[in-house]
Amino acid sequence: MSCENALIYLDYHATTPLDPRVREAMLNALDSFGNPSSDHCFGDRADRLVRQGRKQVAQLINAPQASVYFTSGTTESINLVLQGYARQQFKGQPLRYGVLPLEHKAVLDTCRALGEQGLVQTHYFAVDDCGRLDLAAVEAELEAGLDLLVVMGANNEIGTVYPVQALAELAGRYGVPYFCDASQYAGKQPLDFKGWGLGFVALTGHKMYGPQGCGALFVRSDLSLQPLIYGGGQQRGLRPGTYNVAGIMGLGTACALRQAEMTSDEARLASLRDQLLQRLHSGIPGLVLNGDPEQRLAGNLHLSLPGICNQALMRLVREQLAISTGSACSAGKASHVLQALGLPPERIQGAVRLGLGKFNQPEELERAADILIGAWQALQTQAA
Numbered sequence: 001m002s003c004e005n006a007l008i009y010l011d012y013h014a015t016t017p018l019d020p021r022v023r024e025a026m027l028n029a030l031d032s033f034g035n036p037s038s039d040h041c042f043g044d045r046a047d048r049l050v051r052q053g054r055k056q057v058a059q060l061i062n063a064p065q066a067s068v069y070f071t072s073g074t075t076e077s078i079n080l081v082l083q084g085y086a087r088q089q090f091k092g093q094p095l096r097y098g099v100l101p102l103e104h105k106a107v108l109d110t111c112r113a114l115g116e117q118g119l120v121q122t123h124y125f126a127v128d129d130c131g132r133l134d135l136a137a138v139e140a141e142l143e144a145g146l147d148l149l150v151v152m153g154a155n156n157e158i159g160t161v162y163p164v165q166a167l168a169e170l171a172g173r174y175g176v177p178y179f180c181d182a183s184q185y186a187g188k189q190p191l192d193f194k195g196w197g198l199g200f201v202a203l204t205g206h207k208m209y210g211p212q213g214c215g216a217l218f219v220r221s222d223l224s225l226q227p228l229i230y231g232g233g234q235q236r237g238l239r240p241g242t243y244n245v246a247g248i249m250g251l252g253t254a255c256a257l258r259q260a261e262m263t264s265d266e267a268r269l270a271s272l273r274d275q276l277l278q279r280l281h282s283g284i285p286g287l288v289l290n291g292d293p294e295q296r297l298a299g300n301l302h303l304s305l306p307g308i309c310n311q312a313l314m315r316l317v318r319e320q321l322a323i324s325t326g327s328a329c330s331a332g333k334a335s336h337v338l339q340a341l342g343l344p345p346e347r348i349q350g351a352v353r354l355g356l357g358k359f360n361q362p363e364e365l366e367r368a369a370d371i372l373i374g375a376w377q378a379l380q381t382q383a384a
Contacts, residue, residue: 153185
């Protein structure tokens, strides 16, 4: 039996299924095999596709097309910004980065490496037990002197959504560039790169029903980065290398579809999520929702089930449900996000992440609730 037939997929924060319309656009692009940098008709045709993809990606977040740089995904984009800005701006004294401690490991590990190299000192903002950020504390650090503000749009584990526009306005008031990892945010929440004055934004295709391995970095025109790699000079030398034409077409198509369908899709998802949460609450006494109960992603449920180990739960349901215990990049390890929230060990031990997406149907979620409730009851019986 294949995975597709056996499982109910509830891990949309890790990666999303490819939208059939995106697949069609990518297949069509594969026929345009020319190199976009070549000076003949084959290159011209491929170049037109890259230009189309760039336009679609830029339109999703109201960004100038010239600000778009195609990358392999958000991890690369994060490294381009954090390393590239530090090396570009370093004048003998470490730069000071203000960072949300719940950022993806790509941010935290890069900041740690830059610290070890003497390029950056990182200040980590405090968060409450729902992952919320105190804007007054952010402003205090901006006033004290930051070189870069780093706060994601939405957390990939607990689903808490951050006030990107307010943060951009604060950073702009103090002349500090703001870098937003919008991997989980773009295509789900309104985002205005130009209007809000953002410095850097990263997004990726596979979080919005597009392809894995293709993302975009947006760089404001008055900012510059030192490249991580050198080569043929493509993308104004910041990210050289032959364009991934099919990937760019997939990313562009995914962005265009999110722009058209985001509002209706997210409203439907929020309703399904709330119904699922109500059903689980009724079957699992003591169930706790982690993250901000109001300002959260429409498709996110991060739950702590009482009296169990999440790994034992995963073993029971893995042939029926595709869920996770946290970030796919940190599978099997204690979540740095939950630890930063200061949650008690028993809540961390029983934590699971359910990520809903546009292809989920109500009847699937009913079955998913039955499976989770049944597995929790079985573990309770075993422990008795």
